Amino acid sequence: MEANTSLWHSYLGVIVSRERQRVEQFQRAEDILLTLLESVHARDPRFLVDYARNLEAFEFALGASEDAVTLEVPLRIDGDTLRVLACRSRDTPGGHPAELNACWLEVCSPGTDLEDWTGGVDVMEHGGGARCLLPGKILQHLKELLVSAIVRCQRLFLLQPGDISAENLREDAMELSLLIRGSWKTIRFDIVPVVRRQQEPLQLQRLRSDRGFPEGSLRRAMEEAHFVPASPHCWSSSTHLPILKLLRGVDTLQGPRLDSLRLLDQLRDQDWGGHGGTGALTFNHLKMVLLWSTELFPSPEDWQDLEGSVYRLLVILLRCLATQHLPHFLNPEENLFQGAAPDLASLYHKVESFAWDPQRFLRFHFGLHGFSGSCQADTETRALLQLPTEDGSCWDTAYFDILLSQFQVYRIQDSARCSAASQLLSRIRQEIPQQS
Numbered sequence: 001m002e003a004n005t006s007l008w009h010s011y012l013g014v015i016v017s018r019e020r021q022r023v024e025q026f027q028r029a030e031d032i033l034l035t036l037l038e039s040v041h042a043r044d045p046r047f048l049v050d051y052a053r054n055l056e057a058f059e060f061a062l063g064a065s066e067d068a069v070t071l072e073v074p075l076r077i078d079g080d081t082l083r084v085l086a087c088r089s090r091d092t093p094g095g096h097p098a099e100l101n102a103c104w105l106e107v108c109s110p111g112t113d114l115e116d117w118t119g120g121v122d123v124m125e126h127g128g129g130a131r132c133l134l135p136g137k138i139l140q141h142l143k144e145l146l147v148s149a150i151v152r153c154q155r156l157f158l159l160q161p162g163d164i165s166a167e168n169l170r171e172d173a174m175e176l177s178l179l180i181r182g183s184w185k186t187i188r189f190d191i192v193p194v195v196r197r198q199q200e201p202l203q204l205q206r207l208r209s210d211r212g213f214p215e216g217s218l219r220r221a222m223e224e225a226h227f228v229p230a231s232p233h234c235w236s237s238s239t240h241l242p243i244l245k246l247l248r249g250v251d252t253l254q255g256p257r258l259d260s261l262r263l264l265d266q267l268r269d270q271d272w273g274g275h276g277g278t279g280a281l282t283f284n285h286l287k288m289v290l291l292w293s294t295e296l297f298p299s300p301e302d303w304q305d306l307e308g309s310v311y312r313l314l315v316i317l318l319r320c321l322a323t324q325h326l327p328h329f330l331n332p333e334e335n336l337f338q339g340a341a342p343d344l345a346s347l348y349h350k351v352e353s354f355a356w357d358p359q360r361f362l363r364f365h366f367g368l369h370g371f372s373g374s375c376q377a378d379t380e381t382r383a384l385l386q387l388p389t390e391d392g393s394c395w396d397t398a399y400f401d402i403l404l405s406q407f408q409v410y411r412i413q414d415s416a417r418c419s420a421a422s423q424l425l426s427r428i429r430q431e432i433p434q435q436s
Contacts, residue, residue, distance in 0.1 A: 007359060007362050008263075008306045008307050008310075008358075008362060009306060010362075011263065011266075011362040011363070011364075012256075012259055012262065012263055012306065014364060015064065015262050015263065015266050016259075016262065019061045019062075021183075022060060022061045022063075023057060023060075023061045024183065025182035025183045025184075025185060025187065026056070026057045026060045026061070026069075026182060026187065027057065027182075028181075028182045028183055029180040029181065029182030029186075029187045029189070030053055030056075030057070030182075032159065032163050032164060032180050032181070032182075033071070033178070033180055033189055034049065034051065035153060035158050035159065036146065036149050036150065036153060036159075036164065036178075037049045037073065037149075039149035039152055039153055039158075040073075040142070040145045040146060040149045043145055043148065043149065044141075044145055045076060046075060046076045046077070046117065047073055047074075047075065047076070047142060047145065047193070048073070048074040048075070048076050049073075050072070050073070050074055053071070055241065055244040055245065055248060056069055056070070056071065056244070058244070058247075058248060058251075059244055059247065060187075062247075062258065062261060062262055062265070062283075063265055063283045064262070064265045064266040064268070064269040064270070064283075065265075065268075065269040065283070066185065066186075066187065066188070067282065067283050067284075068177070068188040068189065068190045069187060069188065069189050069190070070175070070189075070190050070192065070240050071189050071190065071191050071192070072192055072193075072194040072226060072228065072238065072240065072241070073142065073191055073192065073193050073194065074193075074194055074195075074196055075117070075138070075193055075194065075195055077117055077195060079105075079195045079196050079197035079198075079225070079227070080197050080198055081107075081108075082105045082106060082107060082108070082133070082195070082197070083105075083106040083108045084103050084104070084105060084106075084197075084227075085103055085104040085106055085132075086102075086103055086104075087102035087103050087104050087230075087233075087234040087235075101230070101236045101237055101331065101334075102230045102231065102234035102235065102236050103227070103234060103235055103236065103237075104132040104233075104234065104235070105132060105133045105195060105227060105235050106131065106132050107131045107132065107133065117133060117138075132233075133195075133235075134232065134233060135174075135193070135228075135229030135230070135231070135232065135233070135234070135235055136229070136231070136232025136233065137232075138193050138229070139174070139176065139193065139229055139232075142176060142191070142193055143169060143176050146166070146169075146176060146178070146191070147166060147169075150164055150166060162181055163180065163181050164178055164179070164180050164181075165178070165179040165180075165186070166178060166179075167179070168188065174192070174228075174229040174230065174231070175190040175191060175192045175229075176190070176191040176192070177189070177190050177191075178191065192228045192229060192238075193228070193229065194226045194227065194228050194238065195226070195227040195228075195235065196224055196225070196226055196227075197224065197225040197226075197227070198223070198224055198225075211295050211298050212294040212295045212296070212297065212298035213246065213249055213250070213253075213294060213295070214249050214252055214253065217245070217246060217249035218246070220245065221241075221242040221243075221245035221246050221249070222242050222330070225237060226238040226240070226241060228240075239328070239330050239331070242330060243287060243288075243291070243329070243330070246291055246329070247287060247290070247291070250290065250291070250294055253294075253303070254300055254303065255300060255302075255303025255304060255309060256303065256305070256306045256309045257290065257293075257294065257303055257309060258290075259306055259309065260290070260306070260309040260310045260312070260313050261286055261287070261290045261313070263306075263310055264286055264289075264310065264313055264314070264317075265283055265286055267354060267361055268281050268282075268283070268286065270364070271350065271354070271361055272347060272350045272351065273343075273346075273347065273350070280337075280340045280343030280344055280347050281347055284336075285326060285336060285337075286313070286317075288326060288327075288328065288329050288336060289313050289316050289317050289320070289326070290313055291329040292316050292327075292329060293312045293313050293316050295329075296316065296395075296396065296397050296400055297312050297397065297400070299412075299414065299417075301412060301413065301414065302412070304411075307358075307409060308404075308409050308411060310358075311355070311404060311407055311409040312400075312404070314351070314354075314355050314407075315355075315400050315403040315404055315407070316400060317351060318348070318351055318352060318355060318385055318403070319385055319394070319400070319403070320337065321337075321344055321347060321348040321351060322348060322382075322385040322386045323385075323386065324337050324340075324344050325337060352382075355407055356378075356407075378406060380406070381403070381406040381407070384402060384403060384406065384428070385403070387428060393424065393428070397417065397420070398417070398420040398421045398423075398424040399421075399424060401417060401418075401420070401421035402421050402424060402425050405421065
């Protein structure tokens with residue numbers, strides 16, 4: 001038992017030892033980017049510079065791979081004077097399908113800052129002459145300013161050769177990607193303009209309790225709405241910062257919760273086909289799994305040791321991979337695995353292999369990736385993971401307690417929880433033969 005515990009902590013220790021270097025790497029790249037954005041602001045004050053990037057640095061330090069960093073550039077506009085209208089496919093030019101949660105931002109009352117935008121950036125007339133801000137036009141204008149700022153900063157020797165590459169800027173993208181050198185590696189920043197509103201966004205109205213989270217953390221995370229481009233004509237509510245705020249809240253709780261995220265993300269990058277920021281499973285997916293596990297396992301008893309904490313995330317991840325459905329934590333109707341079905345089947349077997357034999361994976365290797373073959377999984381456990389979801393009984397604590405017991409990492413003394421898991425198992429065992 002002690003040797004097993006040492007293996008988990010040794011693996012984690014190597015991961016944590018890299019975080020200081022990653023923070024320094026982020027901060028150097030951030031300094032270069034802020035220099036660029038200050039030049040953009042000097043040219044057009046309607047684009048603001050937000051110096052509060054602590055959450056992005058926090059997220060970057062947690063991850064194992066070089067995933068892109070999303071950076072929102074606030075627009076100087078009073079978002080609360082805009083009217084938010086649902087964007088329907090028949091309203092879009094050419095009748096193209098509207099993005100999920102897409103909306104218009106209608107200019108419905110005069111104001112100095114609104115006139116700055118409607119006079120300088122094209123707007124689209126919609127329904128009876130109403131004028132709506134066009135995100136595509138704003139993106140194009142910001143892109144031109146960024147390119148101009150790069151040239152200007154280089155001429156003034158504010159940037160060194162190789163500090164910034166704009167080769168990833170694409171005409172059809174809803175973000176502006178820049179590669180910025182942070183020490184010996186480059187970081188990709190996806191820059192998006194954002195309209196802020198103090199009112200609650202349309203698609204985040206299903207507020208849940210703070211179960212498992214610090215009191216008031218969900219309300220604070222969602223107290224400001226951020227709208228980002230969803231298409232050239234429509235906007236959508238961004239959950240980027242609310243998710244990071246919730247992640248920071250989890251960091252204040254006791255137990256190795258974030259260590260579990262660190263460890264699984266290293267496995268994703270090293271063994272599960274996520275190296276280089278690619279693959280069906282991303283760091284954003286794992287963040288959602290951690291948030292769900294925080295809600296579904298609210299007791300401190302669940303987070304007393306590293307191995308048990310990792311398995312709290314694992315059983316939820318396995319369930320989502322088996323059903324090919326990972327609900328967004330703030331928009332549960334959104335499936336974050338949508339469209340990734342072919343890759344998820346292979347990924348499921350890799351994650352399942354780790355769950356049954358973690359010692360094979362808890363070591364660092366270089367060159368070829370270490371995973372090969374599959375494991376002899378327990379038939380009943382696999383059937384439990386693949387149960388249908390219609391009645392919602394497979395998305396609660398009792399169901400995941402059953403899975404933890406199958407992997408022999410339950411260790412819960414709460415008699416009420418034990419009883420609930422036992423009753424649910426007795427009921428669903430009658431269905432397993434039909435599903436096997």
